[in-house]
Amino acid sequence: MNLLIESVLTFAAIIGFGIIFSVPRRALLLGGGIGVVTWLVLQTGTAIGASSVIATVMASLTAATIAHLLAKKIRIPVTTLSIPGILPLVPGSRAYFTMLSFVEGEYIQGLEYGVETMLQAGAIAAGLVLALSIFSFGKGIGNRYETGH
């Protein structure tokens, strides 16, 4: 029941965000759907005991993969789908508590929250990077060796 309410609210919130970012109409509902999947993966990951960073990487990878597949299919830029997709993972709560701790003068606590925020953001980036790498196989991106010669 709780999960159902969360899913509905995620869907609504992501569509709201889609309108803020002015995502084209035909991608709005898709973005909301990806957001719900992301949220469910995150909850599943936490439920089976993965740390929040690992769960975030998994969720972000799922979101970016679905976004890449769908974007190819309906021919729109990937960002219009991947940005709504990763929004449920944004560490807004931790960032807020970082700020709150610093305001209240509890610097050690603030640093702790700050590091957690950075790790969470890094995890989102890692998921995006992994998905992008998978979808760039063969096409090439950021090469280090001239293996073609």
Added chain:
Amino acid sequence: MNAADEVMDICLLAGEIMLTYGAETYRVEETLERMARAAGFTNVHCFTTTTGIFLSFEERKGKEDLMQMVRVDDRMQDLNKVTEVNQVSREFTSGELTVEEAHERLESIYHSPVNYPIWLIHLAAGVAGGGFSYLFGGGLGDLLPAFIAAVAASVALVEFERYLKVRFAAELAAAFLGGSAAIFLVFIGLGFNLDQIIIGSLMPLVPGVPLTNAVRDLLSGDLLAGMSRGVEALMTSLSIASGIALSISLFI
């Protein structure tokens, strides 16, 4: 006006729209190079950073190269325009559009208003704020105050930007007003979890587009653009944080 000049114009117009409204750097470069090649030019090179685009190409061997740049001052978020320019460039590259038609389409995209009416954007910000306040651990009773506070923050952001035209000041003021509204609503007894309501009301201000683009740019080797986008996102986050810190230290 000769053909090369015309193509240069539409390429740069397309690039300017895409970069202004939140496309990734690699997409701008790739689109411009494809369009110029499709128009039959050789030796096409495009260099894009977060704040400007350089494009050069050669009409034919022996003739002088053409080289132009545009400076991009504003960076906003309107992914619909990026999608539409993408569509135009795809049609132009495959030969379905002539240069004049492409120019017309791009001009109309450039001058068209935002995809959604402004009241809908405020409403959407409210829904997003309410939803996220619940997801971050608030109760169902916090939905309404988070909705009101997020709408207040969104209205403040748009109106301050309209009159002040200073982005970071507008973000700071929006965060301050959103936070103050949340504190006031909890004070009069509407809503219980102050922290979650404040977080919800600030979520619509989060710089999602520059953050995602920064990751993408850094990975595809556009280090300069990636770094500058990351710094942009960081500055937005900092102005939101200082706005909310101000309201908390004033009212609590």
